[in-house]
Amino acid sequence: MSRSPDRFPRSTPDLRTRGVALITVLSLVVIVCLILVAFVAAMRIERTASYSYGQSISAEQIGQGGLRRIIAELQYEMGKDAAPLLDYPRKPVYTNVTATNIMPQYVGTNADMPNLIKISTTTPPYTGALSSGQLIATKVNTSITAQNGRFVGTNRWNLPELGRFPGTNSTPNWILMTRSGVTDGSSGGFGTTGNTLNNASPGNTNFVIGRFAYAIYDTGGLLDITQAGYPSSLPPSDIQQIKGLLPGTSLSDTNLAIDVQKLTAWRNAASRSGYVQYVTNFLATNSGQTVYPGDNTFLSRQDLIKAAKDAVAGLTTNALPNLTTFSRDRNAPSWGPMFNATDLGGTNSASYAYRNNAGISTSSPFTAVNRNPNRLLPGVRYGSAYTITDYNSTGAAYTYQVQPGDAVVQRRFPLARLAWVGPNGPTGASVTAIRACFGLSWGPSADPNLPGVNVWKYEELTAKSTIKTLDQVASEGRAPNFFELLQAAILRGSLGVNGNAGVTSGTTYNMSIHQSFPAFQILRMGAAAIDQADADSFPTVIEYQQSGSPWQACGVESLPGIISVTPVLGVPNSSPQTEGETSATAAVYLSFNLWNPHRTTPASIPELRIRVRGSVGVYNMHGDPAILTSTLGSKSEPGFSADLDEAIELSVAARTGFTTPSTLMVSDLQGTKPISTTPSDFDKGEWVEALPLGASLTTNIATLRLHDFPYKLGLNSAITTDRYQSTKVALGYDSVSPFNAVMEFRAPSGSWIPYQFATGMNNNLTWFNSLGGNFYIVSANARTDGKYYANFIAYLGGAYPAGWTTNASSGAVYHSVANDPWGTPAGTGIVYLTYNNTWDRSLMYASNDPRSTRLNTWMFTRSGPLSISATQKMILWSSTNIATLFEKGFGGDSNYVQLKPTVFGTSYFPAQLARNNYGSDTAISSTSNTVTRTGSGSDTSYTDNDGLRRTADSGLFGDANATTGNPFERTLDKPVILNRPFRSVGEIGYVFRDNPWRTADFFSSKSADSALLDIFTVQDSTERVVSGRVNLNTRNANVLKALFTETMIDPVTNTTLSATEAATLAATITQFTSTNRIVNKSDLANVVSPFLSPTTGSTLSTNFTSLDNQNLKLRREAFVRALTDTTQTRTWNLMIDIIAQAGRYGPAANTLDKFIVESERRYWLHVAIDRFTGEVLDQKLEAVTE
Template identity: 80%
Template sequence: MSRCPDRFPRSTPARRTRGVALITVLSLVVIVCLILVAFVAAMRIERTASYSYSQSISAEQIGQGGLRRIIAELQNEMGKDAAPLLDYPRKPIYTNVSSTNIMPQYVGTNADMPNLLKISTTTAPYTGTLSSGRLVATSVNTSVAAQNGRFVDTNRWNLPQLGRFPGANTTPYWVLMTRSGVTNGSGIGFGATGDTLNNPAAGNTNFVIGRFAYAIYDTGGLLDITQAGHPTSISSSDLQQIKGALPGASLSDSSLSIDEQKLITWRNAASRSSYVSYVTNFLATNAIGTVYPGDNTFLSRQDLIKAAKDGIAGLSTNSLPNLTTFSRDRNAPSWGPTFNASDLGGTNSSLYAYRNNAGVSTTTPFTSANRNPNRLLPGVRFSSTHTITDYDSSGSAYTYKVEPGDAVVQRRFPLPRLAWVGSSGPNGVTAAAVRACFGLSWGASADPNLAGVNVWKYEELTPQSTIKTLDQVASEGRAPNFFELLQAAILRGSLGVNGNAGVTSGTAYNLSIQQTFPAFQILRMGAAAIDQADVDSYPTVIEYQQSGSAWQACGVESLPGIISVTPVVGVPYSSPQTEGETSATAAVYLSFNLWNPHRTTPNNVPELRIRARGSVGVYNMHGDPAVLTSTLGSKSEPGYLADIDEAIELTPSARTGFTTPATLMTTDLQGAKPPATVPTDVDRGEWVEALPLGASLSTSIAALRLSDFRYKLGAASAITTERYQSTKVALGYDNTSPFNAVMEFKSPSGAWVPYQFATGMNNDLTWFNSLGGNFYVVSANARTDGKYFANFIAYLGGTYPAGWTINANSGAVYHGVTNDPWSSPAGTGTVYLTYNNTWERSLMFASNDPRSTRFNTWMFTRNGTVPLGAARSMLLWSSTNNAAPFEKGFGGDSNAVQLKPAIFGTSYFPAQLSRNNFGSSTAISAPDNGVTRTGAGSETSYTDSDGLRRVADSGLYIDAGATTGNPFERALDKPIVLNRPFRSVGELGFVFRDNPWRTADLFSSKSADSALLDVFTIQQSTEPVISGRVNLNTRNPAVLKSLLSDALVDPIDASSLSATDAANLAAAITQFTSTNKLINKSDLVNLVSPYLSPTTGTTKSANFSTLDDQNLKPRREAFIRALSDTTQTRTWNLMIDIIAQSGRYGPAASALDKFIVESERRYWLHVAIDRFTGEVLDQKLEVVTE
């Protein structure tokens, strides 16, 4: 039965309205309750979030505060042994830098992690005589769990991929952060009251609010992967152009685990097609971090690690311990002298106590007129504010400001600027740029012999005609120029050594005055550097005012120079003297030997000529007074005085010839006249083919023929013992017209300019003045056969008269008489004009090294059994002449040497100056500064003004009879002119320093030139901070190997260091620096090079492949060239890995490990700190995401 609808209750409208209202109210109540509940829940969530956020902020603050404290501790470490110099309090200078403190002290490290420098540990981060570090950690290792279970295991600490901690106990320890700073908790307890670690009372400064731990890595010894490496397809010649920069590093070695080509393809996606230009133009001149358009780079270490893990850019995780993305260096030198001359066996004079005087300018032993040029460079500073104008690589001016206390040398000097000094004036830049950067102006010479000819003129001189020192530059508010920096970098005591030291007047004094002045030598070195780096063969001539006279310092190109001048007086075969004749006519010649001692074939050779200028006196007691109307000499002997000025051009082939010392031949001259040509005037000379020597009828020797000399002999001209000297040829007889033979080049303007002198330089005080050779008429001693000989007048060709003898072996031509011509002349009283031993018995005015103006005038008698051809070539030292008396080269005692520099001993063998080692196999570093070898044999050597005997370029060879080490004989031993821009600052080692056979010394312990490596650079950046340098004290041999591999060993034959050679050198260098930290790049020269082979000669070190690689200076310096521009020692490049935790100790805590961690942050701070100033040069913070 169905329910009837009428049974459902019926409703009324009023009751329906009241029900709806109730439901609405109840619904609103529910909604409000829900809102309240939601609000309360949201507030609780927000409170939790806010607390978490506040704790994260706390962790961030603790981490950043910890980093600031760590950096401060590192800066404080710099003064742990000696306080900094605070004459400018806001700009301290640390002058105590030494091998023991150049790097931060290693603390908490382990053998498995060569890059690890420090960790937070219970040991002080440094200890010193003045102070010790205060950032000492608790005894709680980070691997120990906190109260709430948080800990940091080795895997997390290994995240930077700079090495792996071998165990939990080797990881960092926690440092506590309280309200008042850091503590290790020592002496502070726990408790609810008092100054405890866990009492949160507002006034408790010991309350712990967090903790942090850190590891510091030395990333300065790693390869900056944003720059290192090059395309594997790059040609050898292109590679050598960039080898002096980090992109020239080889990354192909398996130990680096890098696919170099994939790296370059990814990183240099756009620039690899023109990689040399990218390196030398873009990378060298742009600011740090500038990325070439279209290229890629690594933005952080985490970015690098991710790429390695993902196999991007040819990287793997095995390569990471050798790589960094952050490298910085202050672009300014930090060199200061590291030794006194007495330390190495030199003089005790306070003037040469270089290290002791590094902070001294004008105080004793110096004065305001004689200032100290060799200072600790960061310590020479401006005393007031200045705006400095400098010039970029294009020659455009830019400015920067300096304040009191800033170093005068704000930038290393870029060697590419040398190209601005052209052979016709400023090259591609303004005159103002050259004037500012070099102190040079292009203008008319003040030398009257070059009137109207433009030369480079040095303008920045003191009233004492010296180059200004850096403190004088500072007072002028400008940047130092090239020559001022050169002077600052070269030790004073190695300059200005005078071969006639102690002689205060007269001819010998004048002949060597230019040797005394350091300014002249510095300018010559600078000119030689310019000539090394240019592409032509026009010598650079720099004129300056020395005591009111215009002196010219000439550079050195690969051109022939005059090595000797030989007067020859002989009877022509056309009028030979015969028995009974009482007169004869002798021809008078000046013969010249030329030599280009370089290995290099010159480029763009200018026209050259030889010129003879000045007076020549020829006289003899037996001259014919009817013809020879002048009376010369102390005996008023008949003769003539010629005042000549004769020049003749060399042929094109001769300009590039004379690769061995050789007499000038007719084929070398343009327009030599026939043999019979005789000057028509006594003041004239003729360049002629000389009459043949000895029995030969054709020699083609060219000489300058002077007027003939007429003899009148016979009973009326009796010979007495006081008149035993015969014909004199006096060069510069008239002291108002000194004599010289000069090599000149034709400048682009068409003017003839001197570049080399047989003696001295352009000032004629240094020329031959009353120097003569005596050609004896008769011998004073009888031969064993009882005959006496009338010697030393050459018989010039043709058929010999009856009774004359020719020695086929020696070429000797002689004639004997049975009566003693001294006391009992022959029946007719006739003395025959004969000659013994032909030309090699002539007197010769010789130079040790045609490039040098030092010790370059001496006179000797050529004698012995030398074949005529060898004598003519005048080989001072030849392997073909090793038998006595030539085993040391030509020379000997006073019987052979008529004139020599005063500083040398009785026996003088000038060829030995090409070694200057007195026969020692340890001359590279030996403290013995003797100049004479003891025992058997005799060596010729000298010491510089500071008493140090510095070896010459061939000084690492010792066998006097060997071909090797002999620039007179072997091409490999000859110097090199690059004729191209420098590719490494180490190539300054090719620059001639105006000492015989000495280029800038970048290989020996006594080097006075090693600071050049720090003062100059090939990088053209205008920035005060640069990148892409590796710390020389790296513990990673693989890094050094990458820099050394493929480095050019010999620029002539283009040989380079093999991977094996590079590995051996890298291992040896890192072994040395593991216990002997280098404080400057100069230490590569003074310390590392001698270490690589302390004994040289025939003893070969395992660090070199061959004796030539070890002993030949250019080859030995290969590692210097490879490292000099790619490395640094001044800047600490560090990565600080810090883990910071905010939190607290609970009320019940009773031990240091009961810390409650509330939040955590991790940072990697890359920081560069200047070791000499403590300044933070740059920093980059990475927030680490784990």
């Protein structure tokens, strides 16, 4: 029967079993084969991956090793000209830093890339007197194709967006890395045997294992975009509060190609609503290295580049060459004296060889008692390990460790601390913090004239009453205080100039002994700085023990001070002496001129009063002995000596008045009008309204009236030997009771405290002592019998009696007589007197600057063609009175000036001290120090102790007339009191330095104060390293322009630098730094400012838009204020772009370009290196993804 077609054939069981086994075996074979194939493939892949990974590790090691070698080479470069100071071997200090080596040496750069500093090339990376760099490249440029086709072209090198290489010839060359280090391939050669570059034998140390190339950029000269710029909606008043810091930089310039509104909206997403507080309270205290909660930032340069390419945060790629995300600075000064006095024409004394002495403390010419205060600051170091306790700007304590060899100035001093020194004791900080940071304590004065009155007292003095030097501070294991830093920064030869130099005894010496002590001047300057920064108008008074006596250094607020004291004597014209009278009585007054020389007056001023203290002697040979029972003077003439202590308060209006020198009037006094009484007691004085005084019969003059002076005259007082007899008035006649007129303020405690003296300071050795003047009030008239008798020529309250004539132009008073016994020939002529003592021509004791305690008090007789209308104002230099003899202001020879500081020549014109330029229009830059010591001359100037004639605040006006550069009359030339915290260290330029008309000098080549720019800061960070500062040697004019734009040039008129003015200054300064280098921020004053216009006066530099902007110190220093806290010179901020390749030369290689590349790594290393120590302060590595 046949099979059914729908059925499978029936299988045989044995056959079926054998078939299954065969299939199973075959399947297992296939599986095993597949496993073997997969294993072999995996092994080959793993081998390739492992090799690739190994080679990548090699490239990474080569790259990082290359970076370490590059940094080491940069550190070696710092000692290329002179070895560092190695008294602490592990902490070198480079003392050879100059303009030629403050920056890394430029190698392989090109004109198209201002940010580029070095590339790897065939020349040494640096050359110097002691050494040259060893990191020399091969002749193989990175653009040359390797054996296996790899090369690095300009596009890849341009990736950092810091400039564009103009061609392949300008790109870096390869440096070879062998087993033993780097080589340029010039030795070793090629071959399969020996120490060749391509012999892979294990023992061959010359075998090349890779290569690298690099480009180094100066990113320190760029704007740190993580901080720079502010919201465009910020009001101008807010902008000025932060203008001294990098966040106050204007990014509005189209050359920067930044939309600042979008930038701040993205970056300051959370902080922009309170941007000023963010800057002053957050950024300023954390070094700018912490991101505010809710804000955004750029984490790396690649992040910044991506944002610019994606148009994020308002950035464009055109902005990138001006921007960085990494900026660091050592938060400590690097200043050292930059010149010797002789370099600028000063004295050859070894004591003033500042630069030469920068490394010594007590070695000759100094001693352990007379130490050198002006040292290279990084070189003054701790000798032991200490834990230093310091205080932040809130007064909170923090500590840090120092080791032997660490600099004693570890942090710049934050000026915000000045707010702690309040008018009524500590403010915002503990007594411990204030003692540590200022050396001050608040307690009862030791001055017997201020019993129980609390003042600030300086406690950190040496046994010789000097402020301690930094090396003395180091030995005590603490941080230096404010006044110790002032002393370290201000050149010693500019301090303690005494107007009576060389005089060691006598009246003039006693009146000026305080001038010789630098400690007094430094404390005064420090007090003035505190007063600039506080909001109140209470002068800061600092007491210290000078040789056992409590001396007080007073600060300077915008308050009136005494500018002159004028004695007035005369007989009331209502009762003139007539022929036949035998007696008369003269009134004796003291009148006062006051002046507030500042441009602005604050609305709130403390109560003020004028106080007159001490003895006044009045005597004359015709004094009535019946009443004047005492005899005074060398001729024992009848007279009296009054011992005064009289005070009277100023009215509310008067406290803000006296904006020009003016006589104290009755309306200036507080309370009821004083009655015109005569003191009955010889030792008393009465504040009264004087009789009408002067030719113009000025009324309402407030004077201190002394006891009347009775005369015995007439027929019994014949004169036979002189035309006239003088009445003597001696201030401080009794040496036990010297005389002074003092301005006092009522402190918050209610106590009256002196703040300004007509002469000297609180120690009465510096007061008027037996300082006398002759008042010619008695003359000779012919009697009817042909004889002569004594008569008055000084009348008060009206015109002269009949027969007397006043010359309106000269002021001379004369009386015609028929038989003048002294005429030539005898019996002819007139009695002619050149002095009119009715107040217009009275002798006066004057000062040229009411703020100054030095070179100040002088005795002057107003005579000759001097305008009598100037009496009430007593402007020393008036533009309306510039006739011959007085074109340089009041003064002259001994006919006009009876007493002056001995350092001046025969002629003395004190108003010229407002310039102190000897009439030169190159005083800002000249090495001339000419002054008139002897003989006549129309210019009055002086040199400091180091022989340098330093220009005063108005000295850039050259020999201009009295209409400009004249603080006595022109408002623009007057000094400014800020009454607010400093916004830039450059604003210390407003601080008075206790020389007539001189504030801290940040504008001239001879500046002795410029180091202050480096020692202080307006940032409050407690960190060693801070961010957000631009290197002053930047080649990017756009960066400087951004820093300058909208900088305040005049805080009174609120005038700012325009974008055009900013661009001009930026271009000029970058032109300067293209051929020179700025070593320290102090160079802004000593070097850059003179460069901007070496000639001033009527010659206008193209760097300024007006003569006032050029010549007014306040305006000229605007560029310094803009740069001081936004810049630095100490730290090298570099970005190293390195491309590293692992690989080898094959056995057949015979030239250096036959390198076989096996792997590659690229890094951008941002590094900050301290130029003065070589320390790497910070670094940040980016692995570059291309």
